[in-house]
Each structure stands twice: as structure tokens, then as C-alpha cells.
Amino acid sequence: MSTHPAALRHRPFEDILALLTGTTFVALGVLMFKQLGLLTGGTAGMAFWLHYATGWNFGLIFFAINLPFYALAWKRMGRAFTFKTFAAVALLTLLTNLLPQWIGFSQLQPLVAALVGGSLMGTGMLILFRHRASLGGFNVLALYLQESRGWRAGRIQMALDATIVLLAFAVTDWQHIALSVLGATLLNQTLATNHQKGRYVAH
DSSP, X not given: OOOSGGGGOOOXXXXXXXXXXXXXXXXXXXXXXXXXXXXXXXXXXXXXXXXXXXXXOHHHHHHHHHTTHHHHIIIIIOHHHHHHHHHHHHHHHHHHHXXXXXXXXXXXXXXXXXXXXXXXXXXXXXXHHHTTOOOSTHHHHHHHHHHHHOOOHHHHHHHHHHHHHHHGGGTSOHHHHHHHHHHHHHHHHHHHHHSOOSOOOOO
16 A cells, blocks of 8 residues: 555545544443443543533534634644544534434443443544544644644543542442443553554645
8 A cells, every 4th residue: 555645635525434433433422321320531521521511512612612722633633634623623513412313222231332432532532633624622732732743642541531430439430430431441452453553644
């Protein structure tokens, strides 16, 4: 397989399909976590905390929290990355509001939710990363450090997410924390073991 930069480019319809698929996977994981009161890391974790504490709409909180990160994305990652990231965040906001109207779980075992939900979110984020997009927030920081310093995005994301999830001891019980850590670990291991270290081509 060619490793020439041109081989890493994606056509517009491929990027659109990746945005739809990736955000749908993440939204399904979010739906599972919300059903059982689990948390994850990053700006999604912050949005979960505020949602559980206030009852405010998760999607809208997530969208608002990510707004400050677009400046870093524009400055460090380029215009195309920023536009696609904004589109992905907007799509996730929309899907987290629509999916509960279309899909429900009459039975959802907590361990299965942590494992499957974490895997879905990790896979969805991986799809976005490979099409030079993200879900904003710490994704932007992790990808920036990967491209500028060669650090693996998954490892960076794992460290940040673990810190945030552990802070949740102040607002929930240890069983939910343990399951949340399991889900976040699986999410980030999916990224760490599958996401290549090389630079992406801006397009």
C-alpha cells in the first residue's frame, strides 16, 4: 500500500460519510452511558456531569463547552480540520437529541454498557481522526500534540480522561466510577492501538 501523502487524502463524500458514521457510533455510546448514569472523559465527561447535576440538555452543553477549543483548532490544525470538527460536534449534538426518540433499551446490563459503549465511542472517534476531524475539546489538544510532538493521541486522551473520570468521585458512587473508568479505558485503548502516529495531510 502506498505511503505517499496523496494516498492519505480523502474525497469529500468519504469525509461526509465518515462524519456521519463516526458521530453515530459515538452517539450510540453516549446513549448507553446516559441510560445508566455513567461518565466518560474529556468535554463529553464535563457535559455528562452538568447534565446529571442540572438536567440540562447533554447535547447543547457539549456543543457550548467545545466553543473555546475552535480557536486552537483553527490556529494549530488548519481550516479544514476546524470546519470538520465543528460539523462533527454539531452532528453529535443533533444525534444525542434524536436517537432517544428512535432507540430505547428495555434491558441494559451495566458491564455490557461500559464495554460496548466505550468501544463504540472509541471506534467513532477513530473514524473521525482518520478523516482529520475530531469531537473538539481534548481531541483537538491530543491531535495537536500528536502532530507537533509525535505523541500518540490515544495515550494523551487516556491520561486526560482518567483524570476527569476520577474527579467524578465527588458526585457519584464507586460502582459507577469503576464502570466509567473501564469504558474510558477501552475507548482510549481503541485509539491508542489503532491510530497511526504519522502526520495527516491537510485537505
